[in-house]
Amino acid sequence: MPLLRLVKYYHLPCRNYSSNLSYFYDDLHICLCYNYEKQRLANCFDFNHNMKFDCLEQSVCVNEGQCFQDTSDCPQRAMCICPACFYGTRCQFSSSGFGLSLDPILAYHIQPHINLIHQPNIVKTSFTLTTIFIVAGFINGILALITFNNKTICEVGCGLYLLGSSITTLVITIIFGLKFWKLFLAQMAIISNRLFLQVQCTSLDFLLRICLNMKQWLNACMAIERAITIIKATYFHLLIVIIDTAIYDPFYRRLIDDDNEDEKRVWCIVTYPSSLQIFNSIIHTFHFFDSICQ
Template identity: 30%
Template sequence: MNGFGALRSLCKPNYRGLLVGNELPDCICSFNMFGEQCNIEYDRCSSNPCQNNGSCYPVARPDSFVCTCTEEYYGHCWELEKPDINLYINRSVNHIAAVIQYFDIDFISLDLILVHQQVYRILPKLIEYRHKRKTIPEIILVKLYSSQVELPLQFYLISVHINVTSIYATIQVNEKNRCINIRTLMTDNSTQWISNYSPIKYHHLCRNNTDLFCFQDDFYLCICNENHRGVEYFRYDSKHDQCSYCLAGGRCLKGDRDKPTDFLCLCPSCHSGADCQFTSNSFAFTLDQLFFVDLTSINLKRTVFLLIIISVLLFAIALLNNICSFAKFRHQKCLCNGVGQYLFCMSIINQICISFFVVRLIHLGLTVYGLHSHPMSDSILRKVFGYSLKCSIRIKLITND
């Protein structure tokens, strides 16, 4: 119905019924428009209720809106600034992976409650973390993993702050703030004694070792007092960063617990890949393994470009050579002897083999570069191209024999 409702409204006559009068149509108003004729405009965001340069978005209800802002703020109108942690780390310890854990202290049960954790290949020089709380986590731990399995996991206590809103500091990761395992503080004859030892008796370790800052056992994280007359111990679960997403027995390290894809795999020897899915055992390797290091480097764009260019050149040269061979040896005189028949068949087999090889290289480059990233189709194409390439190579080898 035209002429009754406002612009962009939808009105239907004779819809209200006789009791309210058929002469009044029922209208569906456009966004931010209200009233029987949709002529009242009300935009909750016109007053810009979002603070700190936040963006306001109205919703269906007249009195409601949604704010979006940067990660530094939170709240309904993004009026609250998140407490932040900024730690500049001077690291001097060799490692292949690092996990940073943020804990709150339950002062009743003395448990360490994991608030957040981050996983890295290399411990960054700057740690930044913001959260929607009034105070920062009381304890921050760094766990460093070594490439040598026989070396123990290294714990470092880099922050202990109670009721603090923000941290800006420079931290050293070295032996001074390392939380060593309690077994290294005991002699070999004390192993059985440690298994039955109570944390209440840990006080003498701090008294006898004035350079000791913290230590840990299988269940507790212990921190020496400033005067080394006692120890504060907290129940600690060392498996917070463990997961089971890696293949081939690789060690899985979990990052953010709210992100299923945030994990890191430490692969055993002769294995590589994000999930340890590639193997080089028995002198066998795939194209993914062969180009894995180059395709995961910072020069990814250049590597993919060269990979595609070289593949096209190989295909062009092989195509020209095989066409000439096919045209030459297809004549009846050449096919009268075994050598001519062999060269004629090899021109066809060689072209099929190089075609599958070039297609597999191009598919590998496009997949790693992200131009074709559907997991199901990538898996199917990888298997089809790989199987076809293997078959064509085996046929070529059998023919040569």
Template identity: 30%
Template sequence: MLNKSAQLISNYSPIKYHHFCLNNTDLFCFRDDFYLCICSENHSRVECFRYDSKHDQCSHCLAGGRCLKGDQVKSTDFICLCPPCHSGTHCQFNSNSFAFTLDQLFFIDLISINRKAIVRLLIILPLVLFLLALPNNLFSIVTFRRQNCLRNGIGQYLLYMSIINQFNLGFLAARLIHLTINITELHSDSSLDNYLCKIFSFLLTSSSRIVYWLASLIAIERVYMTLFLNGR
């Protein structure tokens, strides 16, 4: 298929298309918006067929991937030609060397021979971490809600950090479980997976950054109290 040839012949009648085969010996086939034409072996003539290119169009691929449709009846019969640094059935996984994502970290393991063990690990481990951290964060919340702890900014920051840390572990568990289901194709819904991937990634990144900022504010206030308030 030659896009340049298709643009040139868009205003031609299919009767005159044999000139393209005569003048281009390396040309095997070409098309326009209405016809698909195939050159003969000796390039002396051309055979054109009525063809609607809209039947081959689909929009299931992400990240600018090219979607190629197979069976016209089955909407699930397609393949995505992904751009560089992207992979997956819908080009949904990013392996850019300048970005570090959970997709990049676990993709190879989840398509390997030992993926069953990795799937169990990615589902069980974050849930265990969530349950282990739950009583610790609950006790921290109860402790830092006391009036004595809320008199200064450090106690308030520690209270907020305990709450956000628990949510952060919940977002991590949800993101890993969703990633596992998506890569192993236990459930396939491209639009839903796209939204969930963006939502979980945003919440996980935002909550982590908030914790970093709260830790920085705690350190700044402790330095301020030590230098100017004599540790009071």
């Protein structure tokens, strides 16, 4: 059917389906249904289904998000449409799988260039509770380290694992405290040094992941009684194996800028290739079930 004749029938779908149909499309057009003098009519536009939504190959979106600009000539704004299980202004966060990042949980509530006293209540509450937990965890780690740093206790296998677990707990508390304070200072725009942010982006989450997995496995190993010589070898190889399961993580972490009309933020994100994402999920699941089976 000739195109000019076909266009005359575009009003029929809107009329036949009443208010249940808001839009429809074919190979050449996309049509919006609207009400006009008690009638349902179609307002149609040319539409290229093969168009690449990459903002003229300058897309700011990650994780395969589609980029849209306000105009093709001299664009001033861009926005991202995220695929399933991703969110954020740049599609930088994922709601699937496992993660350690505080950024998607708290960062959007922190207001840049505003004193802590004038931050939203959820930010002040989180700051207070987290500071209490960090101080309590640090004291607990010190006391546990003093308790298990004993020759008599370390004469048996479980004693060595308890000592290692105490050290790991203390390190986890310190790293988490550094990560939490960095998040606050960076999102409040007090820290803006790009090199510092990049170094912490690639290091803190990696070290925190290693220490958490190490603590889980040390606790699991306490259920097994072995000779001291076997335990020492296991302890050494355990650390090497755990580091090997996460050694790839820092290479896929980077900083992205999130600019809009009201504020500017810097995010630390990790983006794995699809094959490595599967491997990462398997490793996380393996460590997760280890902690359950302790």
